[in-house]
Amino acid sequence: MLYHIVAVAGDPEKGEGVIGKNNQLPWPKFPEDMKFFRAATDGGTVIMGRKTFESLGCRPLPNRENFVLSRSDIKVPEGVELFHSIDASLRQASRENIFIIGGADLYRQTLERIDGIYLTHIDGPYSGDAKYPAIPVCFQVDPIKSRELSKQYHLNVVFYQKADCPSA
Numbered sequence: 211m212l213y214h215i216v217a218v219a220g221d222p223e224k225g226e227g228v229i230g231k232n233n234q235l236p237w238p239k240f241p242e243d244m245k246f247f248r249a250a251t252d253g254g255t256v257i258m259g260r261k262t263f264e265s266l267g268c269r270p271l272p273n274r275e276n277f278v279l280s281r282s283d284i285k286v287p288e289g290v291e292l293f294h295s296i297d298a299s300l301r302q303a304s305r306e307n308i309f310i311i312g313g314a315d316l317y318r319q320t321l322e323r324i325d326g327i328y329l330t331h332i333d334g335p336y337s338g339d340a341k342y343p344a345i346p347v348c349f350q351v352d353p354i355k356s357r358e359l360s361k362q363y364h365l366n367v368v369f370y371q372k373a374d375c376p377s378a
C-alpha cells in the first residue's frame with residue numbers, strides 16, 4: 211500500500227495546509243508526532259524529495275528502506291538509494307507499506323496514486339512556503355485509524371482512506 215504521511219497546520223481539505231518554511235518544519239518538534247511517524251513508518255519504505263532529504267540531515271532513517279528522488283546525480287550515504295523518477299522508486303520498493311514522506315513537490319505528484327493519508331493536524335497560526343495539496347473529496351476520514359496524539363498540544367492524527375475516486 212502507498213501512503214502519504216504528513217503534518218499540516220491550517221485546513222488541508224481546502225489546500226491551505228502549511229507543511230514547511232525555509233526547508234524546515236514551521237513548528238518546533240513535537241515528540242508525540244515524531245514517535246507516531248517512527249511507529250507508522252517502521253519497517254516500510256520511505257520515499258522523499260531531495261529537499262526533504264537535506265532538511266533531515268542527509269541521513270537514512272533507521273529500520274526503513276530509504277529512497278531519495280533527485281533529477282541530478284547527487285551523492286547519498288550508505289543506506290539511501292537515489293532515484294531519478296517516482297515510477298522507478300516505486301518499482302524498486304520492497305516493503306509492504308510505502309510512505310511518501312514529503313515534501314510538497316512529492317506529495318503533489320503522488321496524490322492520485324496513494325491509498326491513504328496519515329495527516330497530523332498541527333494547532334497554531336503557522337505560515338510557510340510549502341503547502342500540502344487539497345485533499346480530493348473522494349478521500350474519507352477513517353475514525354478507527356484516527357486518534358489524538360497530544361492533549362497538551364492539540365495534536366490529532368487523521369487517516370484519510372481513498373474511496374471511490376474518479377480515474378484521472
Ligand SMILES: NC(=O)c1ccc[n+]([C@@H]2O[C@H](COP(=O)([O-])OP(=O)(O)OC[C@H]3O[C@@H](n4cnc5c(N)ncnc54)[C@H](OP(=O)(O)O)[C@@H]3O)[C@@H](O)[C@H]2O)c1
Pocket residue numbers: 215216217218228229230231232233234235258259260261262263265279280281282293294295296311312313314315316317319340
Ligand atoms: N510537515 C511535514 O510533514 C513535512 C514533511 C516533509 C517535508 N516537509 C517540508 O517540505 C518542504 C520541502 O518540500 P519541497 O516541495 O520544497 O521539496 P521536496 O519535495 O522535498 O523535494 C523536491 C526535489 O525532489 C526532486 N524531485 C521532485 N520530483 C521529482 C521527480 N519526479 N523525479 C526526480 N526527482 C524529483 C527534485 O530534486 P532536484 O532539485 O535535486 O532535482 C526536487 O527539487 C520543507 O520545508 C520541509 O520541511 C514537511
